Amino acid sequence: MANLKPKAKPIAAAKPHKDKPPKDKRTLAPYKLTLLITVVPRNKAEFYLDLLQSFEVNLQMSVSAHGTANKLSGLLASEDDRQVLFSIIRQDNVKAALTTLENKFATIREGKGVAFTVPLSSTVGVAVYRFLSNRQE
Amino acid sequence: MKYKYEAIFCIVNAGFSEEVMKAAREVGAQGGTVISANGTANVQAESLFGITIQPRKEIVLILVESDIKEAVLKALYHAVGLKTAGQGVAFALPVKDVVGLRTAGKQKALPQADGDNASPSADEDDLAISDENEDDGTPPDAPVIDKD
Numbered sequence: 001m002a003n004l005k006p007k008a009k010p011i012a013a014a015k016p017h018k019d020k021p022p023k024d025k026r027t028l029a030p031y032k033l034t035l036l037i038t039v040v041p042r043n044k045a046e047f048y049l050d051l052l053q054s055f056e057v058n059l060q061m062s063v064s065a066h067g068t069a070n071k072l073s074g075l076l077a078s079e080d081d082r083q084v085l086f087s088i089i090r091q092d093n094v095k096a097a098l099t100t101l102e103n104k105f106a107t108i109r110e111g112k113g114v115a116f117t118v119p120l121s122s123t124v125g126v127a128v129y130r131f132l133s134n135r136q137e
Numbered sequence: 138m139k140y141k142y143e144a145i146f147c148i149v150n151a152g153f154s155e156e157v158m159k160a161a162r163e164v165g166a167q168g169g170t171v172i173s174a175n176g177t178a179n180v181q182a183e184s185l186f187g188i189t190i191q192p193r194k195e196i197v198l199i200l201v202e203s204d205i206k207e208a209v210l211k212a213l214y215h216a217v218g219l220k221t222a223g224q225g226v227a228f229a230l231p232v233k234d235v236v237g238l239r240t241a242g243k244q245k246a247l248p249q250a251d252g253d254n255a256s257p258s259a260d261e262d263d264l265a266i267s268d269e270n271e272d273d274g275t276p277p278d279a280p281v282i283d284k285d
Contacts, residue, residue: 037144037198063172065172065173068170082170098236101236115235116142118231
């Protein structure tokens with residue numbers, strides 16, 4: 001049902017961060033993390049997983065689901081099949097990711113979906129944080 | 138902190154997702170997504186008390202505007218709450234940005250507080266459940282506790 005998607009690329013391959021460095025050097029976690037939830041048709045899930053990996057997303061979870069369209073609407077059961085993608089993404093990548101997703105939702109045939117972000121308040125473990133944020137420093 | 142949208146998660150016994158959506162639609166929700174799941178009840182307690190907790194669950198994910206969040210939560214509480222056969226638990230998470238919603242286009246919620254930082258040096262305020270409404274006299278009939 002649920003499968004963990006391993007990281008897209010090694011942390012060492014991360015590009016230099018373009019944003020201004022954090023002012024407070026004492027901050028252990030200068031980059032905010034966000035949970036990005038994307039609901040897409042099941043047969044397009046792999047495409048969207050790969051797409052999101054290009055935004056330095058190292059951890060994704062894909063869960064099978066189905067929509068709640070009215071049974072009388074004439075949809076086939078297979079058209080109701082959905083995949084929910086949970087991705088941990090750095091806050092500074094959210095805008096680009098959502099813009100790209102919005103574009104793909106509008107242009108890919110039968111690839112419509114919805115995506116939204118939920119702010120994360122905390123995590124635990126420096127190594128975990130570096131993995132999730134794809135930052136070594 | 139106010140957000141324009143909220144994601145409501147409602148965990149119910151398997152087979153009750155339609156009741157969840159029926160209750161949510163009656164107060165203005167549009168649609169939802171149903172995820173199959175397994176509950177993890179205390180096995181020892183089950184054998185001790187001689188009852189079986191249905192392990193098969195469904196998680197219904199509903200994206201709603203913040204204006205109707207409380208109405209939806211209350212509707213779910215009455216329709217599929219713990220006192221019903223659905224034995225549902227519902228909670229809402231703030232949604233910052235949305236794309237792909239038919240009525241939304243792209244929405245940006247109000248700026249977040251700095252405390253939204255995901256940090257390995259977890260701040261106690263982040264971890265603790267807010268007790269701002271602890272003694273606000275909320276009656277059991279109005280179970281929605283807004284932590285904003």
